[in-house]
Amino acid sequence: MKKITVISFLLMFQINLFSQTVYNLNALTGRGDLELIGDSYKLQKEAFEAFNAMKDAAAVEGVTIEIVSSYRSFEHQKRIWKRKYKMFISKGLSPRLAIAKIIEYSTIPGTSRHHWGTDIDIIDGSVSKPKNILIEENYFDKGVYSNLKKWMDENSEKFGFYLVYTNNSSRKGFKFEPWHYSFKLLSKPMLVEFKKIDLGNLYTKIELKGYKFLTQEFLEKYNKENIFDINPNLDN
Template sequence: MKRRTFIKTASASGLACAIPPIFPTFNHLDYSTEELMGKANIELFGEGINLREEAYESFLEMKKAAYSDGFDIKIVSSYRDYYRQRSIWERKYLRFTEEQGMAPLDAIDKIIEYSTIPGTSRHHWGTDIDIIDGHPKVNGDVLVPEKFGADGPYEGLKLWMDEHSEKYGFYLTYTNNPRRRGFKYEPWHYSYAPISISMLTAYRKLNILKLLQKEEFIGSEHFTTGFIKTYVQDNILDINPVLL
C-alpha cells in the first residue's frame, strides 16, 4: 500500500487497544544507577540509530515495512547520554533567563514542556526514538505537533505508526490524552516497550529526589523537594499507561 492510499484509508483511532499487550518481564536484568541516568557506557547498534540490540533489530523491521508503504522513517534523536542532556538543558535555561529575561522558575517550567532534567530522560536508555518521515521536504523545526497532524507533512507517517508501530514493540510515549500531565504531546516520540518497561520499573526504585539533589548544573539550584516530586509524578510517570 503506497503513501497516498494509506493516508486515505488508515484509521485515525490512534493508540486505542481493546486488550493491553503483555510483555515478558526482565527481572533478571540488573540496571545500574549510572546506566539508568545515562552516565554509563552501553552497547548501541546501528549507525545513526543507536539503540539497544533488540530495539535496533525491531526498528529495522518496522522501517522496512514502512518503506514498502511509502514512508521513510528517519531518526532525529535516539540515545542521549546524561552529558548531552545537560548541555541541552543548560542551553535552554540560559536562553530563557538571559536572552528572554524569564525568571528561573518560569524558565524551568518552560523547559520541561518538552525537555527532561538531565538524568531523567528516557533517551538515556537506548530504547526511545524521535522520528520523522524522510520523504517530505520540510522547513524549520521538524519536531512540531502540527506537522504530524491533519495536512501536515508527517501526517501519513503518524497514521502508519498508529496502525503498525505496536506490532514491532514501539509505543507512543507522550500521548494526546487531555487528562495527561507533564510533557506535552509528542507525536514523534516512541519507546521500545519490551525493554523500556523493565528499565522504568528499575528507575522507579531509585531515590530520584536524593540523586537530583546531588547534581550540579545550571538551574538545578532552584529545584525544591516539592518540584522534584511533582516532576516525577507528572513528567516521568504520567505517560502512555502501556509503558508503565
C-alpha cells in the same frame, strides 16, 4: 512483513528479555553501562533490530521512517538543559519560570527516556524537511508527516513501539509529542528500576543550572507528572 513474522519477532525478544530486569544507576541516567549499536543514532540491540524491522515494513508502503533522536547521554541532555535555561533567563524569566518552560518538552538531565537506548523521535525521510521538524502540526491533517503518523498509528505496536506522551487531555507533564516512541519490551523494566532512584540525592551531587530550585517537592511533582504520567501501555 507478514503478521506471523511480526508476532514471532516480538516473542523472540520477550524470551530473551525475561532475565534482564535490573539496571544500574549509570544505565538509567545516561552515564554509561549500556550496550548500544548504530552509527548516527544509537539504540540497545533489541530496540535497534525492532526499529529496522518496522522501518522495512513501512518502506514497502512508501513511508520512510527516519530517526532524528535516539540515545542521548547525560552530558548531551545537560547541554540541552544549559542552552534552554540560559535562553529563558536571558528573556527575563525567573529561574523557576525558566525551569517550568524547559520541562514543557525537555527533561532534567538524568531523567530522560532517551538515556535508555529505547526511545526514538521520528520523521518521514521521504519528504522535504520543514523549517521546524518536531512540531505537532507536521503530523496531522495535511502536515508533511501525516502519512507517517497514520502508518505508525496502525502498525507501530506490532513491532513493540508505543507513543510515550499521548494527547490524552487528562495527562499532565510533558506536552503531546506525536514523534516520540518507545520500545516497550526494554523501556518498561527500565522504568520500574528508574522509580527506585532518589532524585533529590542525585542532584545534590551534580552541577546543574538552576539545581537549587530542584527541591524535593518539585522533584516529587515532576516525577509524578512528567516521568510517570505517560501512555499507560508503557507502565503496566
